Amino acid sequence: MELSHQQLADLYYRLWLIRLFDAAARRLFMENKLRGTTHTYTGQEAVAVGACSVLRPDDYITSTHRGHGHVLAKGGDPRRMMAELLGKATGYCKGKGGSMHIADLDIGVLGANGIVGGGIGIATGAAYSATVRGTDQVAICFFGDGASNQGILMEAGNMAALWRLPIIYLCEENQYAEFSPSRPFMAVEKLEQKAAAFGMPGVTVDGNDLLAVRRVVGEAVARARAGDGPTFVVAQTYRVEGHTVGDPLTYRPPEEAEQWRSPERDPIQRFGRKLVDDFGFTSAELKGLHEQAQQTIDEAIRFAEESPEPEPADLWEDVLA
Amino acid sequence: MRELSYRDALNEALHEEMARDPCVCILGEDVGRYGGVLQITRGLYEKYGEKRVRDTPISEAGFVGIAVGAAMTGLRPVAEIMYIDFSTLAMDQIVNQAAKARYMFGGKARVPLVIRTQGGGGRGNAAQHSQSLEMWYVHTPGLIVIQPSTPYDAKGLLKSAIRNDNPVIFIEHKLLYNTTGPVPEEPYLIPIGVADVKREGSDVTIVATSRMALLALEAAEQLAAKGIQAEVIDPRTLKPLDLSCIIQSVQKTGRLVVVNEAPLTGGFTAEVTARVQRQAFDWLDAPIMQVAGADVPLPYNGRLEMAAIPQVRDIVDAALSVCYREA
Ligand SMILES: Cc1ncc(C[n+]2csc(CCOP(=O)(O)OP(=O)(O)O)c2C)c(N)n1
Numbered sequence: 001m002e003l004s005h006q007q008l009a010d011l012y013y014r015l016w017l018i019r020l021f022d023a024a025a026r027r028l029f030m031e032n033k034l035r036g037t038t039h040t041y042t043g044q045e046a047v048a049v050g051a052c053s054v055l056r057p058d059d060y061i062t063s064t065h066r067g068h069g070h071v072l073a074k075g076g077d078p079r080r081m082m083a084e085l086l087g088k089a090t091g092y093c094k095g096k097g098g099s100m101h102i103a104d105l106d107i108g109v110l111g112a113n114g115i116v117g118g119g120i121g122i123a124t125g126a127a128y129s130a131t132v133r134g135t136d137q138v139a140i141c142f143f144g145d146g147a148s149n150q151g152i153l154m155e156a157g158n159m160a161a162l163w164r165l166p167i168i169y170l171c172e173e174n175q176y177a178e179f180s181p182s183r184p185f186m187a188v189e190k191l192e193q194k195a196a197a198f199g200m201p202g203v204t205v206d207g208n209d210l211l212a213v214r215r216v217v218g219e220a221v222a223r224a225r226a227g228d229g230p231t232f233v234v235a236q237t238y239r240v241e242g243h244t245v246g247d248p249l250t251y252r253p254p255e256e257a258e259q260w261r262s263p264e265r266d267p268i269q270r271f272g273r274k275l276v277d278d279f280g281f282t283s284a285e286l287k288g289l290h291e292q293a294q295q296t297i298d299e300a301i302r303f304a305e306e307s308p309e310p311e312p313a314d315l316w317e318d319v320l321a
Numbered sequence: 322m323r324e325l326s327y328r329d330a331l332n333e334a335l336h337e338e339m340a341r342d343p344c345v346c347i348l349g350e351d352v353g354r355y356g357g358v359l360q361i362t363r364g365l366y367e368k369y370g371e372k373r374v375r376d377t378p379i380s381e382a383g384f385v386g387i388a389v390g391a392a393m394t395g396l397r398p399v400a401e402i403m404y405i406d407f408s409t410l411a412m413d414q415i416v417n418q419a420a421k422a423r424y425m426f427g428g429k430a431r432v433p434l435v436i437r438t439q440g441g442g443g444r445g446n447a448a449q450h451s452q453s454l455e456m457w458y459v460h461t462p463g464l465i466v467i468q469p470s471t472p473y474d475a476k477g478l479l480k481s482a483i484r485n486d487n488p489v490i491f492i493e494h495k496l497l498y499n500t501t502g503p504v505p506e507e508p509y510l511i512p513i514g515v516a517d518v519k520r521e522g523s524d525v526t527i528v529a530t531s532r533m534a535l536l537a538l539e540a541a542e543q544l545a546a547k548g549i550q551a552e553v554i555d556p557r558t559l560k561p562l563d564l565s566c567i568i569q570s571v572q573k574t575g576r577l578v579v580v581n582e583a584p585l586t587g588g589f590t591a592e593v594t595a596r597v598q599r600q601a602f603d604w605l606d607a608p609i610m611q612v613a614g615a616d617v618p619l620p621y622n623g624r625l626e627m628a629a630i631p632q633v634r635d636i637v638d639a640a641l642s643v644c645y646r647e648a
């Protein structure tokens with residue numbers, strides 16, 4: 001799939017949208033405008049943007065506690081997301097979900113999730129549903145390297161392979177699970193080996209290379225749409241910031257994250273260079289896209305701050321259909 | 322007496338029991354090197370090493386199952402489930418395995434297991450990180466359920482839970498960790514199944530669990546200013562419940578308010594109400610009032626969350642109403 005100049009520009013814009021959304025989320029959290037916890041996707045943007053770039057609007061994704069990037073990549077509205085972070089009535093969940101629970105059923109986002117591994121069954125169910133309804137929709141299930149140790153992956157992965165479901169299990173190996181490195185908690189040498197136990201192909205990709213993610217996930221999606229079953233994709237990346245905003249990061253050397261912030265590794269800078277070197281973009285153009293993303297985020301914050309709180313009676317709404 | 326935080330009191334209990342009994346071991350996510358997300362297991366890994374203090378993968382069903390098997394074969398595991406909401410992933414292990422083994426095997430098995438977990442709302446953690454699921458476990462024969470509200474109770478009850486030969490669900494509250502209170506330097510135990518009268522009074526009995534006990538004490542202050550002396554009872558152990566302590570108090574006051582953070586329907590307040598009306602009907606001067614959470618998943622928005630969780634004001638109003646006084 002060749003990408004037009006406009007499409008490439010949009011991908012670059014989206015990377016910045018996610019980066020800047022999370023920068024804003026971090027700042028608002030530190031200003032005590034958010035409640036609970038919030039998790040940033042900083043450094044992993046190319047995974048969501050690359051993967052979602054091969055999806056159609058009617059395809060599905062499930063997301064995680066670190067979900068802002070997935071939702072934005074699938075086409076989520078930053079204004080309604082920001083309003084949700086501030087607990088406003090105009091938010092995606094009417095202020096009832098917050099940072100960890102953003103969903104947009106209209107664009108196939110079946111929810112971020114507070115339960116590690118909580119999306120695995122749901123995504124597999126969406127893929128099953130597509131086969132029963134006779135559509136060629138596919139589902140991407142985003143989850144972390146830590147989540148790959150949840151039992152439900154074994155169960156759902158087996159069924160997906162048995163039933164040749166149109167799903168991509170997209171494991172983001174960001175090297176951490178909460179306050180521990182994730183590696184010491186996996187007996188397999190490479191995460192993709194887990195795919196063998198489910199009986200499906202396993203592929204590993206550089207998650208900080210947007211076009212590589214797009215290629216690998218694109219092939220998996222094509223297989224899935226053609227009825228050839230699921231794929232287990234491991235995107236190798238790095239959680240540049242703390243587990244949650246406010247995490248003092250006492251458990252890892254600061255130099256480590258610095259390396260991943262460097263122009264050589266940072267997914268946005270890498271993609272930007274590629275656009276200039278191989279696709280005829282000018283640095284002024286890139287700067288313009290970056291600024292445009294900043295404007296969108298600023299506008300989202302304004303919208304969120306000016307939005308009303310839910311009414312007390314809303315407490316009782318939406319418990320049942 | 323020295324003051325300790327709820328957090329430090331729990332930590333001290335674990336240190337003492339691990340030193341006392343080499344069969345005590347700890348399992349959970351980030352409980353070892355990191356010392357626990359809530360720092361309750363701080364310092365144990367350094368002292369007792371990886372075999373007895375296991376950092377587990379994110380595999381609640383797996384490590385709780387392992388704790389059950391370890392308990393059946395001679396260890397006294399203390400498994401930490403970071404939020405009670407995640408205990409649902411280990412439900413089979415808790416409800417079908419741990420709770421049943423003794424009875425189902427004709428009294429031969431012993432499951433000296435403690436599951437330490439943390440519940441409750443109030444911090445904007447929303448629907449999957451704020452629940453009060455204590456009654457799910459109270460409803461399961463074969464389990465003991467403990468919810469301490471003070472540092473003193475937390476330490477004494479955790480030590481007793483570890484020494485107990487049954488599976489214990491030990492539920493802390495996320496808003497209590499930084500609260501402080503007197504905790505003696507000398508070792509002590511608090512017996513399981515014994516309620517504590519947190520404040521004496523003659524006009525109305527308020528039974529309140531976990532963090533609600535602290536709110537009930539605040540309510541009692543406000544009631545005292547209105548000339549009403551409230552007696553506040555914290556059951557501390559929800560199962561087995563110290564009903565006689567509650568009955569004795571009701572026989573003195575003639576009025577009862579029961580407070581629990583979990584949703585009202587099918588909850589703790591209904592259970593206590595039913596039992597008290599049966600055993601102390603003749604002493605009651607007013608219908609028993611229940612103060613409980615709203616029957617909704619907990620919302621993120623602060624104003625909505627406050628409305629979903631009982632507040633001091635609700636307890637005061639309920640007490641005034643059973644005393645037939647205007648708010
Ligand atoms: C069932 C469950 N267990 C534990 C947690 C607490 N928790 C939240 S995020 C997290 C780490 C997840 O790691 P990973 O899956 O690698 O995702 P990442 O945070 O790296 O994006 C943990 C343990 C949870 N939310 N749900």
Ligand SMILES: [Mg+2]
Binds near residue numbers: 146174175178
């Ligand atoms: Mg991870």
